Ligand SMILES: Nc1ncnc2c1ncn2[C@@H]1O[C@H](COP(=O)(O)OP(=O)(O)OP(=O)(O)O)[C@@H](O)[C@H]1O
């Protein structure tokens with residue numbers, strides 16, 4: 001992971017071409033083409049088992065494609081022969097179950113990616129405080145994760161995802177463990193945060209309303225294929241596929 005500079009992160013475009021993956025001869029993703037312009041958000045919708053998380057794992061470098069390619073900007077990060085390691089892709093990730101270390105403090109969790117990148121403690125502390133402020137959690141740094149509510153834990157996970165200024169953020173159903181009111185408000189906050197940061201994002205959800213609140217384009221998968229795509233134009237979504 002590149003050492004953070006302290007400057008706001010600039011997103012990079014994502015280009016997916018003919019992406020495919022099979023497990024035990026069974027196609028899980030087929031002929032996926034996606035274009036995510038720099039600084040925009042693409043939401044992935046679709047029924048359980050349609051391949052949403054698998055597609056995120058391919059973007060993250062946690063899976064290798066069987067066919068096709070993934071480019072971040074002009075950089076080829078994955079094809080049948082190439083697979084850039086996840087920590088070299090400049091990504092932040094937020095999962096449904098938060099994936100925080102419960103025994104560690106909030107500061108410890110959020111600062112972990114910087115520690116891994118070898119950032120010295122004073123700079124780390126400054127950056128952790130800035131990331132926590134961005135998600136509205138200025139005063140909880142010394143608390144243990146287990147002493148926070150679900151919504152607060154997801155904000156911590158968000159702060160950890162942005163602290164190293166990733167060029168791309170990946171979200172896998174980050175709000176589905178939260179109650180409806182919190183989901184609606186946190187979804188808006190994530191949208192505002194992405195706009196402020198200018199980070200490119202791919203956001204998996206089951207919820208069309210959530211997708212349309214956040215995303216510039218919404219792509220629906222079914223049985224591993226793109227079956228529908230729409231782009232936002234003003235307050236409307238226009239079908240593109
Ligand atoms: N490592 C694996 N080995 C074999 N099959 C897998 C593996 N990972 C995923 N699959 C299969 O791939 C398909 C897509 O799974 P995936 O987790 O991407 O779905 P999803 O759209 O994220 O579903 P959900 O909405 O329930 O999270 C499923 O049929 C799943 O069983």
Ligand SMILES: [Mg+2]
Pocket residue numbers: 052053054172
């Ligand atoms: Mg999933």
